[in-house]
Amino acid sequence: MRHFHRTSTWSWTMAAATAVALGATLIPHVQSFACKDVTVGDHRYDLSALNRDHVITRNFSTPPTYTAEIYTVNPCQALQFDSKLDKEDQCAQGTYVCHTTTNYKNDRSRITQVRVLGGGEKDASPTIEFKDKDIKNESDPPLLWAMEGQKDQSDEVEPKSKAFRTEITLICDKNSGSVTTDPQFVQEVDHTLQLEWKSAAACVTTRSDPPAKDPKTPPSTPGQPEEVAQGGGFFATLFKIIGILLLVYVVVGAIYNYAVVGARGLDLIPHRYFWQELPYLCMDFFQYLYSSCSGRSRGGYTAV
Structure with missing residues (x-):
């Protein structure tokens, strides 16, 4: 009976672990940015x-x-996958930009086309950069949000390797609300959807400007190196001289031992x-100093 109890406990533990793992796999994965x-x-x-x-109709x-x-x-994140809809009537999981075409007649509707214009892959992630590479001193330059989509599988495209793409121009508009605004359709050309989005969220929150120089510090003359900080120049030069002398000592001594003495291997070291x-010798010297400063002397005895 004791053996049966252990087996039953192990079975319930494995069943619970399996249920937890299965439940984790059923939770829809939402890729976020x-x-x-x-x-x-x-x-x-x-x-x-x-x-x-955000929906554009x-x-x-x-x-x-x-x-x-x-x-x-x-x-910012992938669209929610609706389990109540048919899989073929909505974009795949991991989609950031989805396009659907619906046809209506006599209060009846049917989805005729579904396209993933951005994302659609498990590890897909958008990119954000300045729309204009030469922004110079512009305080709130427009941003370009871009993301690749899935490939076009329609019969009109040969070969079927042309991928969709979405480009959103984010424009700073401090007078507009950052939550209520929606992107505006610009055009869709050559498999690329172009949108424009004016929002206060596209305005710069902070800017990492280079630290300002002390006005009391005189500007350096072009073509001349700045002065070395005081306190480090002398010792840096001293260590450089010592290093050069040691290098010359080792090289010249090794050449002398090789050519004149005929030494080889470690015997080349001067x-x-x-x-x-x-x-x-250094250890003995420091032990002697320690004994002298502490007032201790190393006593000894002679064996009889």
């Missing part, structure tokens, strides 16, 4: 206010139906036995 602290050059931004699903009349193109964008005994 650190919008809270974005650094571009010496500029820092906080784009966390944009972290929600474009309606077209296609008699006897009408068509709606919907762009869903979240620049005054080899002196350098071997030097550590012990």
Whole structure:
């Protein structure tokens, strides 16, 4: 009975561990991008206010139906995967920018196209850089948020290797609310969706400017090195001279031992036995100083 109790306990432990692992795999994975602290050059931004699903809808009349193109964008993390919808009617997990085309007729609708314009991969992550490389002294330069999407699998594209891409121009607008604003559609050309987004979140929060020089310090003359800090120049020069002299001593002594004495191996080192005994001489010297300063003397005795 005792053996059965141990086996039953082990079985329940393994079952609980399996259930926990299975539950972890069923939790949808949401890839996130650190919008809270974005650094571009010496500029820092906080784009966390944009972290929600933004929807852009474009309606077209296609008699006897009408068509709606919907762009869903979240620049900070992947869109939530809706388990209630069919898998083929929504973008894959890990998608940041999703495009769906829906056709409506007589209160009936059907999704006719789904495209992943940004993300769609497990480790996908967007990039943010200055839109204009030459920003110079511009305080709030526009940013370019860019991300690759999945490849176009439609029959019109041959070969089927052209990948979609989304480019969002983030423009600082201190007069606009950072939460209520939405991106605006610009165009979609050559598999690239271009959006423009004016928001206060695109304004610089901090800037790492180079430290200002002390006004009392005279400017250095162009072409001349700055003065060496006082207190280190003399000792640096002294150690350099000592190092050069030691190098010359070793090289010249080794050449002399090789050419004149005919030494080989470790015997090439000049005054080899002196350098071997030097550590012990130093130890004896410091022990002598310690004994003299502490008033102790090393006593001894003679065996009878």
